[in-house]
Structure formats: structure tokens, C-alpha cells
Amino acid sequence: MRVSWNWLSEYVDLSGVTPQELADKLTQAGIAVDAVTPRSPGVRGVVVGLVVRCEQHPNADRLHVCEVDVGADEHLTIVCGAPNVRTGMRAPTALVGAVLPGGRIGRAKLRGVESQGMLCSAEELGLESRWLPKEQTEGLYVLPDEAEVGADVVPLLGLDDWVLELDLTPNRADCLSMRGLAYEVSAILGRPVRMPGASPKRTADAPGLTVELATPRCPRYEAQVLTDLTTGPSPLWMQMRLLASGIRPINRIVDVTNYVMLEWGQPLHAFDADEVRQGRIIVRQAQPGERIRTLDGADRELTEDTIVISDPERAIGIAGVMGGENSEVRPSTRRVVLESAVFDAASVRRTGQRLGLRSEAQQRFEKGVDPVAVRAALDRATALLQEICSAVAVGEPVVVLQAAPAYQWQVDFSPARCNAWLGTDLTLQEMRDIMVRLGFEPEATDQPTWKVTIPSRRQDVRLEEDLYEEVARLAGYDRIPSSLPRTVTTAATRTPAQRLRQWTREILLGAGMTEVLTYTLASPTDLAPLRLPDDSPYRQMIPLLRPMSEERTALRTHMLPGLARVAQYNLAHGVIGGAIFELGRVYWPKELPLTEQPCERQQWAALWFGSTERVVGQRARLYDFYDAKGVVEVWLEALGVAEAVSFRRSGASWLHPGRSADVLVGDVRIGCVGELHPDTAAGWALGRAQYAEFDLDLLLPLLPDTLHVRPLPRHPAVRRDLAVLVDLATPAEALVQAAREAVSEDVLESIHVFDVYTGEGIPTGKKSIALAFTWRAHDRTLTDDEVRVEEERVVHRWKERWGAALRDG
């Protein structure tokens, strides 16, 4: 909402307050003022000029040489390049020395002719040209013939004005009007409001109009018939106020309805009375499929939910949203029906949304209008039409009421509870004063609970707590002190799921990985590189009804595409590689279309892409499977589940079948790790990359409770290595398992693979695996013989199963 300072000052005394000061006070009281801008700052020396002669410039086709009467003894010679300059017109004329937003005007020679000033366009004057009709913006701004020659245009065009731009919250619909804002300013400054009274003269004739309300969604409809209207533009002062408010001036009838709407907050509509067939207005719900062409020239199909204004034959307007073209006020219009009504807020809102409209009227109706303003606005507009269009008001307004309007109501107010709610110690007197300034009427103020009467312009004040807010904001929020809740002390800890996520992040950071966060809204096309079967559950992405863009149409089911895009972006920007991870959610529906909230799984996923860093003593190389598996193992070990974990070949379609593993804790598959399938990697131009993904919700119940240390050993250990030759395909883990099975006693403390070798000295098709054994008994020192026996069992088992031979004896 844009508010003209000068206009506002007609309703409440603003003397001694600057626009910026008022804006600050309003903002502090909850009416946020986004900007305070001078309408056209500092314009001086511009007067109404009458072009008495206009001739072609001798040396320039596009220029005219004009003789302009500016009310002085001598006419001025002014060179003008505007296409619409003509003899007899009045235009704003900047005299030599005048100041315009674009700078100072001097004497200038244009193609050999001296110009003693400048004829101005709307833009040169700083007028809001975007809301002016085309004929007023293409060339000179045309002043009306009534404009007095030589008069200063600054007061004439209201240029010495300020515009306050309000950013209103939806509850303060009252401030969508000069009147509501005047009351607000009145409460802040403690100065009275003076609204212009209107007592239009009405003939004693019958209006010749009937109104029927055929829907409960129009509780009240009032209509005034006016006749003998003159048409043409509205007075300059009215046009300028509309412009300052951001409303397009159209013609004097429409301008009056808009002006009064801005003043009172009550939308009005003027129908051409001759187009209201049979003099009957029927307010009803639209027929399904009913159509109407609205004022903006668009054909619109209506639904039963829409309230229409109609005559017995056709709809002539969409109630509260926009009038119909068929009953539009035209230059030929001499009789109008002026409508001032109340329509159901929710219905108006739905209709506007359905039609993609957000008219000024709709914005006011959907937030609720003040019943007091319905008649007041009608009277005011009638009076203005009489003044401006010489209209005659035919009889009294036609009034149809379905329910008695509530012009006021009472709200209980406990001052003690108000202070307790706010934490303040405001006095009874202060609270009472605030209410009186707001125009509320507190009664029984000697009682613990007051009865406060609220005027209907404050539709938002209904509950006791609403009054607390009124008290708080007018007393000033700086009156609220700082304190801490007087609650009992509570101990707070993270939940196990939150801890698991925090630990996971810390472990992965400790492994040198960088955390990323990607968008969860994605596109089903992102899944294409994953090589998923058609019936894959990953294809069940939950779609949005109205997405904003093609890239973000549905919720992700898989973590890989987001990470892959990050890798792709970074490779394209000169990063040679990286190890990244994301902790986030995937969204798995139980069924589609969605009938209930989906599973939101907590997962983490990681991607190793590009190559490792180049450092002294280590060549840069592509990340490989064991880089990824190493990090996964560190994670599992840190969480204390490493011993229950097994790696099995994975069938994940997005992974390389020979270089990937499912990871199981016990028999629960919690995720997988592996090299991306070359076709998958190619989908994002990634080259070789490693990927891991895990479901934290699956892992959570499998975590061990607490860490219990193993006692320190009392007897020494025997450490011995064995190197064994096996076929290339033999998995190392199988050798370890076989060894564990083979030993007879609980004397094998640990076993791990520390080298794998192929090449010189190793037969083709074979590899040498070196394993380190730590032998220890808990109750005695092992003898060499005991260890040798155990070793032989291991070697025998290997030989039996794989024909393995020890290397180097």
C-alpha cells in the first residue's frame, strides 16, 4: 500500500512530524514502512504554459519552435521535440533556472534557435508514468484546459508530496485505507482523526432498481442509482492522489470509486445502469460453466463457487473481484448503479486465485471489510460524483441485509494477565490510555477484568490476547524486559538417532571428507544414469502438484544424483577431485499417488571423484575402491560394529559388478560401497568414481550399547607371518575365515592381510597373500610347538580348500 503524506494529513494533523519520523513510529508500532520517497523531489520553477503558436523548426524535422504563454508579460520561445506538441495545449513549462529531477534547465541553443525553457513530459517531472495512460507518457504531459496559465505546477500536481510504502501484514486490513491508517497514526501521535463527512442530496424519486440476494455469501448489498453524469477525466488533484497511491486514473466515475476505496477501504463498483437489464440486480452463485468477459477483456469461465452480480439475463460482474465488460462505465454512460457490498472473504479469495486475479477490491474483501464503511463509502462516493460529475442521486440507496452487521463487540481484558503474558509492569492508566487512543472503549476499569468495546474497523481484534498485542505495540516493545523462563531445570541430550548422525559426520570429517548439502527436490530424469529396472522402487519419486521448474519436480529417492552433480560441477570448475559426503533424507512413498506421509529415511552417501591430491612422494591417482572401503571401515569400526560386518558382492545397478560390495551388519544390509558403473559415471561425465551409501535408520538398532574395554593381556603374544600362494580369484577374506575356523583353541588373537603380491616370482594366475598372525593364550605363555601346531592346522585347511602353498617355505 502506497500512502500520500499530503492526503493522510487531511485526516490527521501531521504538523511537526517528518515523513521519516512517522515511518519509524509506524514501523515500531507494527505497520512496517518499507520506504519513504519524495514524490518528485525539489522540482522548482515549472509553471503551466499555454502553447500559443507552434511551428516547424527551420533546421530540424523533429523539432518545433513554440511560443509559450507562461502568464508573464512576454511569451517565451521554446524548442520542443515532443510528438504531441500543438497549438492551444497546456503543458508543464520549465523556465530558465528551473530544477527538475534530471537537473537544472538553462538557456540553450537548439539547432540555431534559442530555447527559453523546456516543455516537460511526465517522466521529466518525476510523475509515476507507469500508471499513466499511453497518451500521457508519449511526449508532453498534457494539462487540463482549466489549469491556470502561469500557475506553479508543484502544488497543482502535488509534487511536493511524500509516499510511504507500507508492507502490511495480513491482519491489518484496516490499514488498506487512509481512514484506517489515520486512526493508527492518531493512536500513535495522540491526535484526533477528522474524516470528511458526506451528506449527499438525494431526490425523492424511486431508484428504479431492485436487488435480490440469492446466496448466503453476500450478507449485505447497498446500491445507489445516479443519473445525469458527465464523463471525462477526473480533476487533477484526484488523479494525482490516485497516481501517488499506485492506481491508474481512468475516468471520473471509476476514479471516484477507486478514490473512495482508498479512503474508506470499502471497494465500490459502478455499473452502467442502462446495462442492468430490467433494473434488477441478483447476487447469486455462478452456474457451472457460466462465462463472463471481465473489464480486462478476458473471457472467464466460472464455477459454482463464484459469486456473481447479475441481472435477470446474464452475469454483469464477478463479485468482489472484477466487473463485467458488458456493464462497464463508458464515455457514453449517463446513469450508473453504484455498488457497496460485503462478500464472503474466503469465496472471493478462492475466486481470485482460481482466475489468477488480485484486484485491489479482492485484496480488501478477502481480509474482511468494515461494515461501518459500507454506507459511509457509498455516501462519500455519491457526494463526490455529484461534485465532480454533476450527478443526481435518484432516491435513497437500495439496501438488502441478510444479517445484522456487527458494528462493535466486547472483549474481556485483564490488566494483570496482560502484564503476566508480556512480562511487563505497565500501569492501569497506561493500558487504559492506549485503548482510548486506539478508539477502543474500556469499561469497568475499576474491576480486575475490563470490558473493552472494539469498533468494527478493527476486525482483527477479537481475543483478549489481541488486546495484549495492542497494548504491547503502542507501549513499545522496548518496554518488554529480558528475563529467563522460570521453569524447572531440564536436562537435555540428543536422541540416539541424532547422536548417530553427529558421530557419522564427525567420523567422516575425521577421514578428511568434505560435507555437502544438496537440494532434495529433484527430477525423475536424474535417475536415468542409475540403470534402474523399470519396476525399481527408486522410480517412485513423489511428484509435486505444481513444480516451479523442470529440474525440481519430485522428492529424491536416491542420494547419488545430487552428489554426482556436485562432482560434475567441481570438475568443471577446475577442482581435480575430492571426497564428499552428504547426510540427508530420501523420501520413499508407501504408494503413489500419495495417500499418507511417506517414509523419510535418514541416509548418508559419499562420492570419491577425480584424483587424489598431488603431494611430494605420492603421485596423484584416481580414487579406487579401497579408498572408499577404507573410510567405510573406519566408520564401522568407530561405531563398534566392525566385527559384525561382512562385505558381499553387490548387485546394485549403479555400481561396477566386479568392484562393489553390499555391507551387512549381521544379516541386515545397511548399504553398499563400490566403484560407479562406467555407464552410470558417464551420465555425469565423471570418469572413475567411488560411491558409498548407508541407511542410518537401519543401522541404529544394530549399534552396541556401550564400549567395554578388554583387559590388558597377562601373557606375551607370538607374532608370525605367513605368505600363501592362491588363485587370483580367491578372496582374502575367505583365507582369514578359514584360518579362524581351523584353529583349535581360542589362541588366535588377530589375523590381518598386510600384503598382496603378483608379478615376478609368482606363477601366472596366482597371487601371494601375506597375513600377520598374533597368537596368544589368556592363561599361559604359548610355546613354539603349540603355535606351530596351530599354524599347521591353518595351512592344512588352506591347502585342502584352495590347494594353497606356503610361499618361501
Added chain:
Amino acid sequence: MRADEIRTELEAWAEVAVRRLGETSDAKSLEAWRVEHLGKRSGLSQFMRQLSALPADERPLVGAWVNRWRDELQARYEARRAELAAAERQVQLERETIDITLPGRPYRRGAMHPLSKVIAEIEEVFLGMGFEIAEGPEVETEHYNFEMLNIPKDHPARDMQDTFYITEDLLLRTHTSPMQVRTMERMRPRTPVKVIVPGRVYRRDEDDATHSHAFTQMEGLVVDEGIRMSDLKGTLEAFAKAVFGPNQRVRLRPSFFPFTEPSAEVDLVCIHCGGNGCRVCKETGWIEILGAGMVHPRVLDGAGYDSRRYSGFAFGLGVERIAMLKYGIDDIRQLYLNDLRLLRQFARVQ
């Protein structure tokens, strides 16, 4: 031979021995010297053997001379040995000298995402004040996202949050506030309710430098008997001091949210200029960081806490905004771009 002859010979021999000791250059030559001069077959032993040929009264005298030279040479030998060892260690140290300006072997610290960093920091502050951390579904129902928060259907307040709908009743939550109601329903009738809710929310917004279709909110809620709006101010002040420094203050400005009454926008002293006014704070000295208020009685009653008995406050802060202010990031999209050249800077502790 006479004693004085032996003495002359002994001294001549010793002079040579000392000179040759000085000529030794390493452990090997030193050892050869030792065998030759102090060993069983050494020159000194020769002199000792000559004692028997002397008259008995001269023997002790000559014996003492020989022994003195033995002690002398032994001492000189030890000194020479230490000298040679030191020289050898010196050579070894020089040989082992490396270029200490080469970079150390890298043990890279990972980098936490700035949003995670900010969330973790705020969580610590509120955990310290006894707030639980709760999370909730991102795919929410109309009921929790709007209805229970006093935002009825077809109400203009819905314009404040343009919504991604999935079905008529299911949507992507537009704020973390539904968790106010879910938490109260879970907790009732226990008090106090003290919870923060970090989480991702969605708005049907065009992405630009200051808007994102997805962003992170941190909701806070306290419900008990006797909770005051001043408690909201004090709690947020404690939070601001913990996160932005001990000189922080907060300022409340009236505002409107359908689920709080009264409602407030909360400003912090501008982090960039300390309140003097700058471009970041549009010369006001304050920056808006969150919305807050007293829980609306309809919300309390709807969630099962009688608003005549209980009161509460709630706030919702924008995590991205705080991260941007704290780290000097001026485009919200950078937080989701994941450019490693930016993210790796967060390997630093702070």
C-alpha cells in the same frame, strides 16, 4: 741399559706415539693405534719387560715412568676417541640434512558444511539451556502445517507462505512450526515443553540471491505456566550472545504471524558494523534474524495445553541467514552450490 737411557728412549717413543695418535682419522685407525701403543704387545709392554734387566732400586722409578706414560696415553686415547666420534656424528648429521621447507605429509581435515556448523553451534547453545532437539517430517499434512497453527483454509495469511502441494492434504512443510503442535501433542500434559527443531523447509519461491525454494529453519518452543514475552527476549538474548558475542542485544518489533500473539520480528545488533550503520544493515544498525511471539491461545488449546493456564513462546530463525551473516556469504545459492573451493575453507575451526 741404564735407567736414564730407558727414559730417553721412552720419551722419544712416547713423542712418536702422541704424534701418531693425532694422525688417526677414524675408528679403525684409532683402534690400530690402541693395539700398537696400549695393547699387550705394545711398545709400553716392551719397556716393562726391560725392567727386569735393571737394578732393583731403579725398577720402581722406571716402572712409574712407564705407568705414567700409560695413563697419559690412555687419557689421550679417550679424548681422541671422543673427538673422532663427535666429528663422525657431525658428518652423519650433515649427511642426513633435509629440506625442511618441503610441505609435511598431508592429513586432511574434512570440512563441515557451513549450515551444519551453524546448526550444531545453535544446538549446543540450546542444549545447554535444557532444550530438547526434535525433528519432524518434511512431507507434512495441511492439518499440522496450517490448520493447527491458526491458518485456516482460504485465509490471506496463507499468502505469507507459498506452498508446494503434493496432494490436497499433503505438502512440503513451509516452516518448522508444525513441530510446535506435534511436540505439544507428544508431551501433553507434561511441562515444561522446551524444544528446538532444526529442519529443512520449502517455499514455492524463485531461487535468487536471497530466496531459495528450500532452506533451513530452527524452531524454538517453550510452554509452561507463567511463560512471559520477556522470557522470549531473554532467551533470544542468551542465544545471540552465545553465537555472536557477549556484546549482542536483541530488539523486538511488532509483526504478525497467525500462530503467535503478540508477534515480533527480532533484530540483532548488526554484526558488520556493531550497530553504527552500514550497507549490510541498511544504515539502521540492526539486522532482522528471526520471527517470534507468544504462542497463540488457539494453538495452545488445539494442542492440548489450556491457554488460560499455560502460556508459551515460539521463534523460528533462518539458518541460512545466520550462516550468510556470520561467514560473509552474500548469495544463498552458494550454500547449495557445494563448490569445494568454498566448502574446504570450513576445515578451519571457529
